[in-house]
Amino acid sequence: MSSGFAAGVFNFCPSVFSLPQTCPLLLRVFTTNNGRHHRMDEFSRGNVPSSELQIYTWMDATLKELTSLVKEVYPEARKKGTHFNFAIVFTDVKRPGYRVKEIGSTMSGRKGTDDSMTLQSQKFQIGDYLDIAITPPNRAPPP
Numbered sequence: 001m002s003s004g005f006a007a008g009v010f011n012f013c014p015s016v017f018s019l020p021q022t023c024p025l026l027l028r029v030f031t032t033n034n035g036r037h038h039r040m041d042e043f044s045r046g047n048v049p050s051s052e053l054q055i056y057t058w059m060d061a062t063l064k065e066l067t068s069l070v071k072e073v074y075p076e077a078r079k080k081g082t083h084f085n086f087a088i089v090f091t092d093v094k095r096p097g098y099r100v101k102e103i104g105s106t107m108s109g110r111k112g113t114d115d116s117m118t119l120q121s122q123k124f125q126i127g128d129y130l131d132i133a134i135t136p137p138n139r140a141p142p143p
Contacts, residue, residue: 022058027119028129029053030089031070033077035135037087043098043129059124064115067106070132080109081137088122089129100131108137 030038030049042049055069063086071078087102103122104114124130 024056024058025126027055027057027061027066029055029066029070029132030129031074031132031134033074033134033136035083035085035133035139037085037100037102037131037133038089040089040098040100043089048129057119059120060118062115063104063106063117066130066132067108070134071108074134076136077134078108079137082108083135083137084108085133085135086114087131087133088124089131090125091127 028048029052031051031053032038038049053070053073055066057066057069063084066086067084070084076082077084083105084107085102085105087100089098089100091097092099101122104117106112106115119130
């Protein structure tokens with residue numbers, strides 16, 4: 001009788017017990033709070049900047065979702081009007097070193113056109129890094 005009860009519970013609540021079909025990836029995120037991205041030489045010779053966050057996520061993670069995760073770690077970034085500029089840092093296949101590709105931006109407390117942009121839509125590949133330049137409110141992002 002108890003096995004029928006358990007089967008009934010699982011049939012009644014399938015979404016509660018279902019697991020994601022895809023394994024998460026480890027996203028290595030590097031942040032600055034001066035509004036500028038890291039220099040590419042900071043990623044050279046096996047080195048990376050010290051401001052690393054490690055996030056387990058999926059390729060369909062949006063920039064707004066990633067912004068929320070960063071704000072959990074950096075309370076000062078929660079202020080309304082804080083600007084987050086996202087870039088993918090990837091290995092340059094044509095020459096040694098890394099390249100950067102800016103992919104979009106979000107702002108605390110405001111909806112924006114890039115909020116729903118996903119890592120996958122921007123051709124992010126496992127092994128790439130994400131660099132986020134954070135600009136506090138009332139300070140224009142650098143050119």
